């Protein structure tokens with residue numbers, strides 16, 4: 001029998017997710033992405049669309065944590081509950097953005113990870129998180145998402161309209177955000193969080209911009225692939241790696257302004273990396289890293 005917490009620590013957890021979404025969109029200059037300076041390679045959304053989107057998702061962030069905290073069944077049963085709530089959140093988001101997809105991927109992952117966090121946290125003293133706490137949440141998220149890829153991508157041939165993610169699975173076997181969830185978010189546990197922990201004393205903006213480049217150099221970003229194909233994605237990955245090297249000269253922002261122009265010209269946007277950056281910020285906040 002689990003002990004359900006009062007709302008205060010649960011609200012605290014949901015607030016860190018809201019902050020993470022705000023930090024991500026405010027971070028500038030981000031190559032190809034919407035930020036404070038421009039709309040990157042997007043002509044249907046801007047900074048304010050993201051503000052509307054985040055405000056529409058905010059009440060759901062707390063509900064995801066509460067759902068997890070009150071849950072008493074299996075991890076798969078929690079996934080089923082949270083998927084339904086996530087669909088309502090997705091509807092609210094699309095209403096607020098006038099049908100623009102700002103945070104479909106982020107909403108999905110925050111739903112899974114906030115529910116897993118809510119399930120894991122039974123004592124207010126568990127906050128702030130240690131590395132071990134974060135790992136336990138990933139393990140639970142993995143159990144929640146067991147079988148997701150097989151389940152979601154079964155019978156695609158019979159579906160009349162396919163999402164970008166579904167098309168990429170059929171064409172290349174790319175599993176996107178579902179694959180990341182089913183594996184327990186290794187990109188966060190093995191790449192993002194070790195980087196943020198090791199560099200916790202650096203200025204936040206610089207740290208997060210570098211973290212975004214690090215993600216762009218590794219993530220199988222379905223957004224870049226659906227817009228530009230595999231060759232464009234490979235090129236972006238190697239360019240991001242090179243930029244990380246070059247920025248050791250202390251000119252990170254200058255390099256990023258320039259690379260933003262390049263990705264705008266190529267009409268490419270690393271939306272998957274942006275979502276993962278927000279998730280990384282959330283756990284960094286729970287661990288009090290900045």
Ligand SMILES: CC(C)(COP(=O)(O)OP(=O)(O)OC[C@H]1O[C@@H](n2cnc3c(N)ncnc32)[C@H](O[C@H]2O[C@H](COP(=O)(O)OP(=O)(O)OP(=O)(O)O)[C@@H](O)[C@H]2O)[C@@H]1O)[C@@H](O)C(=O)NCCC(=O)NCCS
Pocket residue numbers: 042044079082083084085086087088090101102103104105106107108109111112163164165166176177178180219220221222223226227271272273275276
């Ligand atoms: C499982 C769902 C959440 C999504 O399934 P669906 O098949 O509908 O969508 P996907 O195409 O698979 O993409 C989902 C979003 O995931 C992001 N993403 C892509 N690659 C990765 C990756 N490697 N790691 C992490 N995240 C990734 C990506 O989001 C970003 O892109 C958005 C813009 O995308 P898009 O609409 O394609 O826009 P444009 O390129 O601008 O398109 P055009 O204008 O050119 O047409 C941006 O917002 C970023 O967020 C993908 O969009 C869903 O089906 C589901 O289960 N929903 C249920 C509700 C729910 O979430 N429940 C709670 C959890 S169980």
Ligand SMILES: Nc1ncnc2[nH]cnc12
Pocket residue numbers: 024025032033034035040042102103106269270271272274275
């Ligand atoms: N800042 C951003 N710009 C474009 N797409 C995104 N998806 C998530 N964050 C984004």
